[in-house]
Amino acid sequence: MALLETSGLTAHYGDFQALFGVDIRLEQGETVAIIGANGAGKTTLMRSLSGVLQNAPDMIRLDGTAIGGLSAEDVMPLGLAMVPEGRRLFPSLSVEENLLIGTYGRKVDGHWTLETIYDLFPILRERRNSPGTALSGGQQQMVAIGRALMSNPKVLLCDEISLGLAPVVIKDIYAAVPKIQESGASLIVVEQDIGQAMKVADRVYCMMEGRVTLEGTPDTLSRDDIHNAYFGVSA
Amino acid sequence: MSDISTTPRYVVTTHTTASRIAATGAVILFLVLVMVPFFAGRGLIQDLFFILTMLVLAQFWNLLAGYGGLVSIGQQAFVGMGAYAMFGGVILAGMDPIPAILLGGVAAFLVAIPTAFFAFRLQGPYFAIGTWVIAEVMRLIMAQVKALGGGTGTSLPRSATREMWATEWIAGMLDVRNSAARDILTYWLALLLAAATIAGIYWLLRSKRGLALSAVRDNPEAAKSVGVDAGRMKWLVFLTSAFGTGLAGALIYVQKARISPDAAFSVTDWTAYVLFIVIIGGIGTIEGPIIGVIIFFLLQALLADYGTWYLFTLGIIGIVVMLFAPRGVWGLISDKTGIQLFPVRRRLSGGTLGEE
Amino acid sequence: MIWVDTVVQGVLLGGLYALFAAGLSLVFGIMRLVNLAHGDLIVMAAYLILVLVTVLGLPPFLAAAVAAPVMFGIGWVLQKYLLNRTLGSDILPPLLVTFGLSIALQNALLEGFSADSQRLPTGAISTSSLEIGALNIGVLPLLTFASAIAVIIGLNQLFYRTSLGRAFRATSDDPVTASLMGIKPGHVFATATAIAMLVVTLAALYLGMRANFDPNIGPARLIYAFQAVIIGGLGSLWGTLAGGVIIGVSQTIGAAINPEWQILAGHVAFLLVLLVRPRGLFPRAVD
Numbered sequence: 001m002a003l004l005e006t007s008g009l010t011a012h013y014g015d016f017q018a019l020f021g022v023d024i025r026l027e028q029g030e031t032v033a034i035i036g037a038n039g040a041g042k043t044t045l046m047r048s049l050s051g052v053l054q055n056a057p058d059m060i061r062l063d064g065t066a067i068g069g070l071s072a073e074d075v076m077p078l079g080l081a082m083v084p085e086g087r088r089l090f091p092s093l094s095v096e097e098n099l100l101i102g103t104y105g106r107k108v109d110g111h112w113t114l115e116t117i118y119d120l121f122p123i124l125r126e127r128r129n130s131p132g133t134a135l136s137g138g139q140q141q142m143v144a145i146g147r148a149l150m151s152n153p154k155v156l157l158c159d160e161i162s163l164g165l166a167p168v169v170i171k172d173i174y175a176a177v178p179k180i181q182e183s184g185a186s187l188i189v190v191e192q193d194i195g196q197a198m199k200v201a202d203r204v205y206c207m208m209e210g211r212v213t214l215e216g217t218p219d220t221l222s223r224d225d226i227h228n229a230y231f232g233v234s235a
Numbered sequence: 236m237s238d239i240s241t242t243p244r245y246v247v248t249t250h251t252t253a254s255r256i257a258a259t260g261a262v263i264l265f266l267v268l269v270m271v272p273f274f275a276g277r278g279l280i281q282d283l284f285f286i287l288t289m290l291v292l293a294q295f296w297n298l299l300a301g302y303g304g305l306v307s308i309g310q311q312a313f314v315g316m317g318a319y320a321m322f323g324g325v326i327l328a329g330m331d332p333i334p335a336i337l338l339g340g341v342a343a344f345l346v347a348i349p350t351a352f353f354a355f356r357l358q359g360p361y362f363a364i365g366t367w368v369i370a371e372v373m374r375l376i377m378a379q380v381k382a383l384g385g386g387t388g389t390s391l392p393r394s395a396t397r398e399m400w401a402t403e404w405i406a407g408m409l410d411v412r413n414s415a416a417r418d419i420l421t422y423w424l425a426l427l428l429a430a431a432t433i434a435g436i437y438w439l440l441r442s443k444r445g446l447a448l449s450a451v452r453d454n455p456e457a458a459k460s461v462g463v464d465a466g467r468m469k470w471l472v473f474l475t476s477a478f479g480t481g482l483a484g485a486l487i488y489v490q491k492a493r494i495s496p497d498a499a500f501s502v503t504d505w506t507a508y509v510l511f512i513v514i515i516g517g518i519g520t521i522e523g524p525i526i527g528v529i530i531f532f533l534l535q536a537l538l539a540d541y542g543t544w545y546l547f548t549l550g551i552i553g554i555v556v557m558l559f560a561p562r563g564v565w566g567l568i569s570d571k572t573g574i575q576l577f578p579v580r581r582r583l584s585g586g587t588l589g590e591e
Numbered sequence: 592m593i594w595v596d597t598v599v600q601g602v603l604l605g606g607l608y609a610l611f612a613a614g615l616s617l618v619f620g621i622m623r624l625v626n627l628a629h630g631d632l633i634v635m636a637a638y639l640i641l642v643l644v645t646v647l648g649l650p651p652f653l654a655a656a657v658a659a660p661v662m663f664g665i666g667w668v669l670q671k672y673l674l675n676r677t678l679g680s681d682i683l684p685p686l687l688v689t690f691g692l693s694i695a696l697q698n699a700l701l702e703g704f705s706a707d708s709q710r711l712p713t714g715a716i717s718t719s720s721l722e723i724g725a726l727n728i729g730v731l732p733l734l735t736f737a738s739a740i741a742v743i744i745g746l747n748q749l750f751y752r753t754s755l756g757r758a759f760r761a762t763s764d765d766p767v768t769a770s771l772m773g774i775k776p777g778h779v780f781a782t783a784t785a786i787a788m789l790v791v792t793l794a795a796l797y798l799g800m801r802a803n804f805d806p807n808i809g810p811a812r813l814i815y816a817f818q819a820v821i822i823g824g825l826g827s828l829w830g831t832l833a834g835g836v837i838i839g840v841s842q843t844i845g846a847a848i849n850p851e852w853q854i855l856a857g858h859v860a861f862l863l864v865l866l867v868r869p870r871g872l873f874p875r876a877v878d
């Protein structure tokens with residue numbers, strides 16, 4: 001049984017259908033990357049998994065429990081945390097408070113504490129009392145990742161953690177991923193940066209127009225496969 | 236807005252069949268109402284006067300809140316100022332009460348200018364309470380005007396009411412006593428005011444300005460980007476509705492012939508009831524206040540004897556309607572039937588931009 | 592000297608208005624909701640205390656301590672099952688629902704308690720006073736003011752030092768992201784209103800001990816509270832206290848000139864502040 005699994009997942013925004021029967025799975029200890037062009041439905045998939053969007057209960061299972069119908073505040077305590085697209089720090093909270101609030105709904109002992117997060121991103125220790133939104137984009141992204149880790153989730157969802165950051169900063173952020181993997185969390189990483197995705201992932205899904213168009217491991221997928229799945233151009 | 240999404244239309248039409256029937260019906264209804272004094276008793280005339288004046292107040296509050304997005308709970312300021320200005324014209328300047336009604340409208344318009352200046356500094360809910368504070372200020376100030384009775388109020392002089400324009404003529408024509416003639420006169424004026432209000436608001440909403448108004452209400456940012464001056468629209472709506480509310484206030488107090496600050500600036504009588512009428516009928520439509528005032532009148536006729544329970548019930552009905560049928564009774568009717576008697580929303584048929 | 596006395600009385604009166612306003616300010620700060628029934632809830636709490644005093648024979652302070660958890664529960668249920676349904680981008684539903692609530696509450700109280708004025712029995716405390724120099728300061732007004740300061744310190748501690756306070760601020764910033772932290776926005780809002788009702792209970796206690804009350808005085812208390820909040824600047828509790836003091840001092844000065852001008856003077860002060868500082872004296876940086 002997979003740790004997290006979707007079957008026939010659909011999602012709608014009003015009359016607009018954004019996902020059409022998506023099937024993905026995440027095994028214990030695995031890192032899965034989801035790639036796809038703008039508007040492919042990656043964020044919508046993340047929102048569905050985390051409970052921001054609700055679906056039929058059976059469409060999503062976490063550890064065998066049907067969670068598709070739960071809202072975000074009920075999903076999170078089950079061990080699923082999200083680093084949302086655009087970081088979304090709380091402007092009224094300091095860096096440290098942003099981290100602390102990550103445990104509001106789930107207080108589980110584990111590897112991640114305020115101290116280990118500060119060890120992972122030392123700059124945050126220095127800036128612990130600044131307002132979260134006073135930091136640079138990269139530092140904000142570190143806070144968002146740390147905030148999600150604070151609850152020691154079983155599954156960590158990362159939605160475009162490289163978005164809008166300079167290449168050196170992206171490198172810094174991605175340097176943390178192996179340590180997160182070591183701590184035992186399983187990851188789903190949404191990325192537009194295919195190279196980055198291929199480096200960290202055990203398996204890759206490619207999405208287009210609300211559907212999964214390709215699945216494989218980084219070493220078995222060819223450039224052409226990905227190109228087709230990404231842009232829908234048949235060779 | 237859902238009337239558009241349920242019936243996708245690609246042709247931009249200004250009239251509907253229902254609206255043409257409604258227009259004919261409205262003319263016939265108006266003529267019938269004009270004739271009412273020729274066959275009805277004084278009780279019915281007074282009831283109709285009450286309904287028509289409340290309808291005018293409701294239409295203007297609806298213009299303000301439903302179309303202009305300016306949720307005021309201080310409309311009693313303009314009822315009171317209109318009424319007091321009329322009293323001032325009669326008592327201090329010796330005017331006839333009928334032309335003094337116009338004075339009431341003008342006075343309400345004038346005090347609306349500084350009122351808007353203050354209230355527009357407040358947003359949303361704070362605007363609402365801000366208008367209320369200003370109405371309170373006016374009440375307290377009028378209570379200091381000893382020439383108009385101070386805190387206890389005063390009555391129109393008998394001479395003024397007896398010799399009021401046209402009453403003698405009406406009394407002769409209909410063979411009624413002078414006091415009944417006064418009721419008939421004020422009733423006709425209320426009818427005229429109500430008809431002019433509805434026609435005027437309908438015209439305004441269908442004009443280019445009305446279009447801009449809906450744009451501002453539905454999406455202020457987008458409206459700004461296409462060059463609609465939201466600030467000016469707010470002023471236009473606020474002053475217009477103050478003027479109309481002032482006229483109605485003056486007219487109501489010509490009929491009552493007795494005034495006091497607490498009554499003329501009553502938040503219950505001139506704002507709570509009016510809100511109730513608009514909410515239950517359907518906010519943001521011209522039809523809504525019409526239906527609302529009828530429901531309100533029936534409820535009052537049934538329940539007014541129960542005093543506090545009556546008001547308690549109104550409060551609860553208002554809450555329930557707001558939560559479960561926020562577009563009121565008319566919203567339910569037009570959802571079911573698709574009927575629009577006063578179609579002013581044709582321009583939105585492009586979609587529901589700016590909404591979730 | 593009489594002027595010093597007038598101002599001191601006004602400052603202390605401002606403490607009462609700050610107590611009226613603190614709950615309003617808290618709720619607005621967290622969920623941008625203005626509860627038009629706030630004043631009527633204060634009056635309702637005063638009647639609740641009165642009932643406990645007359646039926647159970649409790650002293651007013653103890654009665655308020657008993658009423659507080661009841662009001663807490665009422666606030667929680669009210670927010671969770673009624674007011675939460677009205678929150679959203681449209682300002683009409685919360686305004687009109689709370690306005691309807693205000694009318695319903697007032698008339699329910701009228702039905703239950705008639706329009707007669709009531710007062711909480713106070714015993715010696717209402718007449719005792721402290722001599723400070725030539726000033727004669729009532730113990731009760733002093734206690735009211737001290738309570739207002741204590742409430743503001745307490746609320747600020749709660750807001751900036753506790754996990755619940757973090758949840759308040761986070762939910763106020765961004766409810767969707769807050770829910771990703773396992774915060775239930777509906778519960779957080781309900782808790783905030785419930786806490787506001789604790790303050791309301793305290794305000795009701797002093798209202799009832801210091802002056803007569805009847806079911807119709809709620810809207811005027813709402814207006815004073817509102818003026819204090821606006822003068823202080825939205826979201827600043829110390830500002831709210833300053834706003835209350837300004838209203839209080841204006842009223843006592845107005846009353847000293849002409850007793851009929853008391854209320855009017857408070858309103859005029861409010862309008863003047865609005866004229867020169869539209870965002871209040873201490874507007875919050877973020878907003």
Ligand SMILES: Nc1ncnc2c1ncn2[C@@H]1O[C@H](COP(=O)(O)OP(=O)(O)OP(=O)(O)O)[C@@H](O)[C@H]1O
Binds near residue numbers: 044
């Ligand atoms: N709140 C919304 N309302 C309506 N449509 C939406 C909403 N959010 C997303 N969509 C639409 O759903 C589709 C999928 O969007 P989604 O944000 O999931 O894409 P994405 O793959 O994350 O894109 P990106 O790489 O730009 O982040 C798009 O067509 C988008 O326009």
Ligand SMILES: [Mg+2]
Binds near residue numbers: 160
């Ligand atoms: Mg996305």
